[in-house]
Amino acid sequence: MRFAPCLLVLCLLALGPAPARAEVAEFAAPAGDGDQQLVIYSSLDTDLAAPLITAFQARNPGVAVRYEDLLTGTLHDRIVAETGAGGVTADFAFSSAMDLQVKLANDGYARAVITADTPAWPDWANWRDTVYALTFEPAVFAYHGPSFADTPPPATRADLIRWIADHPDQAQGRVGTYDIARSGVGYLFLARDQDLYPGIWSVVTAMGRAGVRQYPTSGELLERIADGRLAFGYNLLGSYVAEWARQHPDVGLILPRDFTVVVSRVALVPEAAASPELGSAFLAFLMSPDGQMLLSKTLRLPAVSLEVAGQTSPAGGMQDLSGLRLKPVPVSPGLLAYLDQATRQRLIARWNRALSGK
Known part of the structure; x- marks a missing residue:
């Protein structure tokens, strides 16, 4: 696999059944x-x-x-x-x-x-x-600017854990991400996080303590970030966040500094x-x-x-x-491993356990 500099491609993938639309x-x-x-x-x-x-x-x-x-x-x-x-x-x-x-x-x-x-x-x-x-398309962090008027928004996964711990009132019920059982790209992002980052389950556990909100689409997440119902969005598709940030001044975008998954x-x-x-x-x-x-x-x-x-x-x-640290996903049959239903169910079950603190 060759990665030429500045070569570009975007967004995402889906696993499992999806509601008709x-x-x-x-x-x-x-x-x-x-x-x-x-x-x-x-x-x-x-x-x-x-x-x-x-x-x-x-x-x-x-x-x-x-x-x-x-x-x-x-x-x-x-x-x-x-x-x-x-x-x-x-x-x-x-x-x-x-x-x-x-x-x-x-x-x-x-x-x-x-x-x-x-x-x-x-x-x-x-x-x-x-x-x-x-x-x-990079997976990015999105945030509600006014909610971070007095503190910088998290730029790494470790930063996110610290922010949740240090600002429980600000974080409770105001962290959002994809519902990995209904969002293919959300599932892929989590699977890649698990492959690349041994500490990912500490991040998921922290989001669970903060009462993370889960949604199947980028639009639902960004609508809530724009109006302040959510303060922070984890692993959102970068193109959608960039467009919302252009149209809604209160929406901010951060490319994660520890590593950035690209789909x-x-x-x-x-x-x-x-x-x-x-x-x-x-x-x-x-x-x-x-x-x-x-x-x-x-x-x-x-x-x-x-x-x-x-x-x-x-x-x-x-x-x-x-x-x-860009981590692109190549177009290859290696992607088919993410479609294995037993693997998918195990990952979703572990996600749910981590969110519940078990």
Whole structure:
């Protein structure tokens, strides 16, 4: 596995069953009859995806787009079920569930696609030309600025333990993180924490003493941090925190100084796509310098391409990543280990025990 400097990729992965959620948006073709339709399944919020779709349609004005915003587990299950039924499925799948995307490719549900940028794509961000990492997203700490007017917010996991111990009134019921049983990225972050940091269970125990609040989505956490119901958020997806911090001055972002887990949002073209040529064209656009620039600058999602990495902050609107102990998750079959149900249940059970102080 090669890690080239300043190579970029984003967000996350999912394990286990997820509640059904589907938000459908239709983007009419800017010109022509719109007889061509690109169908996208994605876990990226529709408002964040809209600039990508608009830019693609500017280059392909005869293409209408149907965009379905799905939870990562639902996205995976839809592609498997629709393919298994002998029908067609999405033309393009974009998900933060790195493991589930690799599983789709490993199980034969993704087709190989070679774009103009494939030869230069980093080895760690491309598995057999079927799954491509397009973004590079750190897990960050988020905080409510006014709640830390008199003390610096925690910048390491050890700092978080100390802050909870030293400020019990301020911390009680006001620490939040993902519900790892319902959030794939939350589960992945915990699994990586356990792999990288022997003291992680002391952190979890401390959060449990503080009455940690758990939520399945970044939006639910950040809404509560923005209005002060939560003072601190542990291991949130950096792109979402950066966007909330831009729009809400009371939201602060910290890249952990002890180590920073980095995950990717990854893309594939399903084998059973109704219009695989459109899915491939959209993938090629997102991998192109223009697409990567749009991801990096407009959405503040760090981009993978070397060309863009030389033109924009590697943090995609976040702090400088230099000097941090970055721990990226490569796109590879090694991710499938996180899908083992027995392993998953053991980790969730240990999480629950630590939170309860047992």
